[in-house]
Amino acid sequence: MPAAFRSAFAPCEQPDALVIHCSDPRFQKHFHEFLRAHLGLDTYGLVAVPGGVQFLTAIDYLPKFSWVGWRWLKFLVDRTRPRRVILIVHDDCLWYKDSRFWQHGGDWKGAALSDLAKVREGIRARFGSLGVETWFARIDGGEVVFEAVGL
Numbered sequence: 001m002p003a004a005f006r007s008a009f010a011p012c013e014q015p016d017a018l019v020i021h022c023s024d025p026r027f028q029k030h031f032h033e034f035l036r037a038h039l040g041l042d043t044y045g046l047v048a049v050p051g052g053v054q055f056l057t058a059i060d061y062l063p064k065f066s067w068v069g070w071r072w073l074k075f076l077v078d079r080t081r082p083r084r085v086i087l088i089v090h091d092d093c094l095w096y097k098d099s100r101f102w103q104h105g106g107d108w109k110g111a112a113l114s115d116l117a118k119v120r121e122g123i124r125a126r127f128g129s130l131g132v133e134t135w136f137a138r139i140d141g142g143e144v145v146f147e148a149v150g151l
Contacts (some may be wrong), residue, residue: 014081018045018073020119021088022052022095030137030144031088039086045076051095053087053119055098070126077127084131085123088146089116091138111116112136116149 017039021031028048035041047069049055056069076082089096089112096108113136120132134149 012043014083015043015045016041016082017084017086018047018076018082019086020047020053020056020073021086022090022093024090024094025046026092027090027137027144030146034088034135034137034144034146035086041086044086045080045082047062047076051093052089054095054115056114056122057118068120073123076079077130082130084133085127086133086135087116087119087123088135088137089113090136091142095109113119113149118140 017035019031019035019041021027035044055065056073058066091109093108093112096112100119116134116136123130123132135146136149137144137146139145
């Protein structure tokens with residue numbers, strides 16, 4: 001094994017986007033491919049945590065998570081000035097499907113889409129003119145299909 005890996009450093013003044021999505025390892029390859037190949041993002045900031053956007057909506061259940069999450073976003077927006085924010089939720093999300101965290105009556109997809117809308121509106125309220133795109137990644141046979149969510 002080589003002693004070190006080298007990669008060319010190319011600083012950018014302003015990233016194409018700030019992206020928030022789930023950290024589920026089953027979807028990472030698909031998220032990356034979608035962001036690069038379909039949306040044409042060259043540089044982007046990334047927040048990837050279990051459940052993705054959900055940590056920003058847990059103000060009643062996990063208020064410290066929500067507070068920290070919004071602080072992270074404010075820091076990233078203030079310091080990197082992204083052109084837009086991309087929010088992605090996905091099919092078969094293990095976080096949303098786990099009932100230990102909250103009750104959603106088994107409608108995990110409805111809860112995820114509701115959280116997507118809440119976070120989109122929260123970003124608009126906090127950061128004004130910053131564009132926000134919302135996406136749902138669904139499993140279709142052996143593929144992952146990304147669909148725009150016009151909430």
